[in-house]
Amino acid sequence: MLKIESLGTSTARIVYSKDDQSILSLPTHEVLEMFKSFGLLLFRGFGVTYEQMKEFSKKFSSKFVRDPYRQIVGSFDDFVQLVDNGMDEVLPHCENSASPFRPDVVWFCCGVPAAQDGETLFWDGVRVWEQLGEPVKQLFISKRVKFKYNFDAEHWKLFFGAGTTIADVKQTLNNIKDVDYQIQEDESIYFEYTCSVVVKTKFGNQDAFGNSIILYYQEPLYDQEPEVSEEVKSHITENSERVSFEDGSPISHAVIDEIKGVMDKLTGVISWQPGDLVMIDNSKFLHGRRAFQDEQRQIYTHLSYLTS
Ligand SMILES: [Fe+2]
Numbered sequence: 616m617l618k619i620e621s622l623g624t625s626t627a628r629i630v631y632s633k634d635d636q637s638i639l640s641l642p643t644h645e646v647l648e649m650f651k652s653f654g655l656l657l658f659r660g661f662g663v664t665y666e667q668m669k670e671f672s673k674k675f676s677s678k679f680v681r682d683p684y685r686q687i688v689g690s691f692d693d694f695v696q697l698v699d700n701g702m703d704e705v706l707p708h709c710e711n712s713a714s715p716f717r718p719d720v721v722w723f724c725c726g727v728p729a730a731q732d733g734e735t736l737f738w739d740g741v742r743v744w745e746q747l748g749e750p751v752k753q754l755f756i757s758k759r760v761k762f763k764y765n766f767d768a769e770h771w772k773l774f775f776g777a778g779t780t781i782a783d784v785k786q787t788l789n790n791i792k793d794v795d796y797q798i799q800e801d802e803s804i805y806f807e808y809t810c811s812v813v814v815k816t817k818f819g820n821q822d823a824f825g826n827s828i829i830l831y832y833q834e835p836l837y838d839q840e841p842e843v844s845e846e847v848k849s850h851i852t853e854n855s856e857r858v859s860f861e862d863g864s865p866i867s868h869a870v871i872d873e874i875k876g877v878m879d880k881l882t883g884v885i886s887w888q889p890g891d892l893v894m895i896d897n898s899k900f901l902h903g904r905r906a907f908q909d910e911q912r913q914i915y916t917h918l919s920y921l922t923s
Pocket residue numbers: 708709710902
């Protein structure tokens with residue numbers, strides 16, 4: 616029997632290794648059942664390398680995707696990447712959820728934790744949704760949101776694969792509803808994606824606040840001082856245009872503040888140890904990161920679609 620404990624106050628669990636066993640020796644079916652029930656599993660003491668993360672994830676996955684903005688590790692076709700460049704805070708989001716290419720599972724594996732800080736944070740989107748006030752819930756039930764961003768050629772080629780042409784991209788995007796796009800002269804793609812912030816969890820069909828609106832609303836403010844100047848205020852208005860309601864009306868600061876207030880009380884923390892592996896249900900949990908100041912930190916990531 617595996618030793619399993621709660622990780623924070625959500626359904627997340629921590630699974631401990633017994634007698635230095637390899638992650639690859641764990642029974643696939645049992646792990647999958649735990650993943651379906653708990654939605655976030657942290658495997659500790661298995662000494663997982665990024666190569667093993669890939670081997671392990673293959674047991675559950677039919678397909679892999681890349682994050683278009685991350686450094687690739689190993690060969691291009693391994694789909695293993697280092698997490699976000701930089702050392703700033705990363706606000707809550709579900710991976711690739713501002714696009715129709717949301718993977719089922721986000722995998723993280725710790726090579727070297729930061730000497731201090733740099734924890735990965737997580738939030739159970741089902742509980743966030745449950746705890747939001749009724750007016751905010753009704754607002755998001757009645758209105759979808761629209762994400763707007765520019766996808767430059769270097770990054771969409773990384774995402775879709777090196778040999779992808781503009782014609783391939785058009786063919787892919789034309790078949791996806793809720794996507795509007797324009798190809799620019801420099802081959803960058805101006806992209807708009809409309810979706811609900813409330814999603815059904817892949818397992819259990821529960822409503823979850825599973826999206827990236829906090830990240831898109833505030834991302835460019837990373838380097839700003841917390842003291843809000845007039846100049847920053849004008850940026851906030853500008854930046855909020857990266858995500859709005861479907862009809863173009865802005866999401867108010869009050870609404871964003873309410874969401875953040877609920878999320879602040881539900882934050883789960885992964886204090887990394889070398890060789891930790893994390894498996895996150897990307898339809899249920901949001902994740903983010905605390906800032907850190909250690910260039911040695913190495914967290915690898917891998918994104919996949921489940922076989923079943
Ligand atoms: Fe992420």
